[in-house]
Amino acid sequence: MTYTLTYFPIRGRAEHARLLLEDNKIPYNSQVVQFGDEWNSFKKKGLESGELPFGQVPVLHDDKLHLAQSGAIARYLARKHNKYGADDVEKALNDMMFDMGIDIQNMYVKFIFDENHKQKKEEFVKDVKGKFDLVEKFMKRQGKPYLASSEPTFADYLMFEVLDVIKRQKDDILKDFSHLESFYNKMKSRPNIVAYRESDRFFEKPVPVEDS
Ligand SMILES: N[C@@H](CCC(=O)N[C@@H](CS)C(=O)NCC(=O)O)C(=O)O
The missing domain is CATH 3.40.30.10 (Glutaredoxin)
Structure with a gap:
């Protein structure tokens, strides 16, 4: 089915x-x-x-x-x-990183739907960088090619999406986070993701807000 x-x-x-x-x-x-x-x-x-x-x-x-x-x-x-992680520890860590991704996504949603968001952009960037710093340190400790695993999991697809949407607000936002930036670039260059994002199945707009 x-x-x-x-x-x-x-x-x-x-x-x-x-x-x-x-x-x-x-x-x-x-x-x-x-x-x-x-x-x-x-x-x-x-x-x-x-x-x-x-x-x-x-x-x-x-x-x-x-x-x-x-x-x-x-x-x-x-x-x-089979995109959850290789064992119970990896699965738990992917749950943790997925929920962190949701926290960051919710910060973005709160920001972008605020009718005064243009004036609040600097504050949003500062707050979200605080979260990126935590993810960066986690990645550094883990030393895995993706967030918690050696192959992409459900947590990686969410974190990539969240980073991609936030980069639309400030393209160089990952420049101080080398692990996150290389994770982002790795996800973005996966051939099936490239093909999807070039297809008519892909919607450019993250949310129905003009400058999202
Ligand atoms: N916690 C839910 C939230 C779902 C949600 O808020 N959906 C919105 C769009 S993102 C919706 O359906 N809005 C239309 C409505 O509530 O009538 C999830 O993660 O799926």
């Missing part, structure tokens, strides 16, 4: 799952729902049928399973396709 991933025509909270699927050439259908009236009626029907359990997206459909919550989706795909 081919997966269907339902989301808006943005990267948002679905992109790390798309990256995992694309990088590993796992077949999936992308169901794109437009904002506005289309979403409102889709949401109503989805809540009634159970296909949108919480009336929000992303949702991953796998036969009779309708899975909401981007973290649950990432972990489900990671378990099914």
Whole structure:
């Protein structure tokens, strides 16, 4: 059964799952729902049928399973396709790094949806660099090619996405973080990720905000 991933025509909270699927050439259908009236009626029907359990997206459909919550989706795909880490310790560390990625993503979401975000950019950059510094030190201690593993896991797809979106605000933001920067470049140059990001399946916009 081919997966269907339902989301808006943005990267948002679905992109790390798309990256995992694309990088590993796992077949999936992308169901794109437009904002506005289309979403409102889709949401109503989805809540009634159970296909949108919480009336929000992303949702991953796998036969009779309708899975909401981007973290649950990432972990489900990671378990099914062996992208969770090599052993229990790696799995735990990937859980930790995924949740760190979500913390950073939430900082970005809070910043970008603030209508005065242009004036708050310097503060955001300073705060987010504080988090990058912690991730950098973790990577240095670990000494692994990816965050906690020798092959990309669900945590790596999320962290890459978060870094890529934040770089759009300040392109040289990784210059003082050599481990993070080389991780970012490694992820970005993976052939299937390059091909995906050049395809018409890729949405450039992280969120529906003009300068996102
Ligand atoms: N914790 C959820 C958050 C899901 C969420 O906030 N979805 C938003 C888009 S990113 C949504 O569906 N908004 C439309 C609505 O609530 O009507 C996750 O990580 O998936």
